[in-house]
Amino acid sequence: MAKEKEVVDFVNPFESGVSYETFLNAIPKTSTVEKYCEKNLEKYQIEWLVNDLKHFKNK
């Protein structure tokens, strides 16, 4: 039986040392920040993150 495709580790942006660049690069092109984080972060964390990333992208 063929092995199941390995699940890629979630890159937690709230972990110390994880830059936004690293986090954004980990998100598959077909996904969004909200979708990528929905099973791993709390709703308020995702809301905060989306807002802070707006500042990052506008730099």
Added chain:
Amino acid sequence: MAVDYTGKVKVRGAQIAEIAVEQLYKDPSIEKGIIELNTGSKHGVVKTETSNDINEQAYTGQALTSDGNFTLFDYQVNHVKGEFKVDILEDTLRDTPFADDMSAGAANIDSNRFMQLAADQLGSKMAYKNQVQRWTGIDAATQAAIAALTPGAGQGSITAAMQTKVAALTPSLRNGWLANSLYNAYNATKTLGLGTYIKVTGTTFTSSNIALEYSKIYSAIPVVQRDDMEKPYILNAPLEHKALIKIANNSVGAASNKNFLDENGVISYNGIEINFVQLPADVVMGAPKGSYALNTDLMSDDNSMEVGEKDNDSDVKFFRGITAWSTHVARQEFNLIYGG
């Protein structure tokens, strides 16, 4: 150079004695000892910080391996010297109520009342500007360095929102406590970089969410520092928070709840005093009392004005005030920045 006296009116009677002067916010931080005031600090003076650790081991009766440390590090007080200066020609006052105390003769244009008013007001404005700079001052080099930091959501990295706020600050001669908390070399290796602080992720404060957001701040305060009586923890919040807190406390409805205590004008959250200062919106800085320090040679420099004739052959007067001071952040590991 001349006095800008707009809206003059034809004088038909005596002037009402009280002149409507500007209202300036007086920061109580120094008066209340929230800020450690190091007067007599000359440029170049050294200040030392210390921390230590010692661990218990099982007794063996034999020589044990040392388990602990005693760490000290110094920082040098590097004052930035600045000057405030305004030139004034009182000739503009000849057809105003201030002419009443000018001596007779075309050459006499000195109004003692105006000179006193100008010295008082310019001195007050100078002190006010120093006060604001102590919190939000940032020099151009630090502003550029903070913009170049790699942002992130986790502890140990700056938020992109804070970088936006810092970029919006008007550069000044020195760094205040916010800039010095975010970027400094107050460490054993004197390495410049992101300061050490507890980050509490922030949002826009409203009267509806202020209690919830302060609960996050309260939870982030280190447990020992939260209950320390000798150096109680203080939250330094933007001036706007006072109104939001009062509105939140007076909300109407079944779920209404007074989350903040207001005793004789001292507002606190779960026993932690809130000090209202000129910080940018949605930024709260917490630290044990005395962790933010102001180093200055002489505190009265803050609002002292020297007045005199600018030249021997003109009537222009100068008003100048000279200051030399710097800010410092101590015990960084216990300090928090909401929105940092």
